[in-house]
Amino acid sequence: MGKVIYWMNTSIDGYIEGPDEAMDFMEPAEDFRQEANDHVRRIAAFLFGRRLYEAMEKPWTEDLGKEGAPALEREFARFYKETPRYVFSDTLQTVPEGVTIVRRKDAESVVTRLKQEIDGTLQLGGPELAVSLLDLIDEFWVYAFPVIVGGGKPYLPVGEQLPLRLVEHRSLASGTTFRRYVRS
Template sequence: MAKVLYSVTLSVDGFITGPDGDMQWMRPYLGPNPEVDDLLPRIGSLLIGRRSHDGDDPHKGEPGEGEAFGGGWSGPAYVVTHRPPSRPETGVTYVDDFAKALTQAKEAAGDKYVNVIGANIAKQCIEAGELDEVLLFYAPVMLGAGTRLFTHPNGQTVPLERISVTKTPLATSLWFKVVQRATP
């Protein structure tokens, strides 16, 4: 059965994008990472928010631009949106309901991970009690503004248990298991 994983690169001050959705801040930190190399074959599908899908690409102008993980992964992708494009992208399924998209992504993933891309989709997974793990790649930079890793009106505590810590020359990663899922 598929597990739902939120894997994301973020600044030390907790931002996953810079102001106005800027992802170019990430470029200096995209490099060899054994943990990413190990993760990619374990991903069975992607669950993506529309803003993330349509947003800035840290691989802009490079081979792999517009592809998941800069071209390091390919497979089924499910974009949650109420505005499907007039020209759908090959390999991408646009679904107008979060629960349906998650179900389809889990079925497609089989016994691998559904990798979540986008803060809002991750938040919806948490609120639905469907997030199993979180993998954070901390880049040694502070952005000061942008999209936070996780926000919830009036706060919400999500207990985590550390699985591993990995240091590379470009980032430090922390992998967590969600201990107690939120109840819908």
């Protein structure tokens, strides 16, 4: 049976985007890039909200996988392209090969089916999608970059309390921390 993890990178004050919708405060160091590659090579499928999909797809399928890009980026791009990707959107009409569009009304049933059919990690990304699939999320992963942005889009805008238990915590040499939580 598959496991859904919700993984987003944040500032230490919990934002995935700054007040201006920018994500430039999360400039990854080499140790984070290696860590991300180690995780991504084990992912069975990506489950993206539309905005995160659009932020990831072109760079990792076109720009960063090319010769001349740093080796860790080329490796991540290869893992990314080889992994099935599902984008949850009511507005997208076409996607490239390797990507499946899922309409938002079908999100819960599709993710439930994927959890039953895929024996591996389903990496969910996008806070609005995560909120809509909250009951299906098994683990919450946070890579917190050592910066405070003071506002913006939060990691998970649930509006209610969700008790979690910390099961793993690591600090990278660059100052980025990793925390993995499960439901209490």
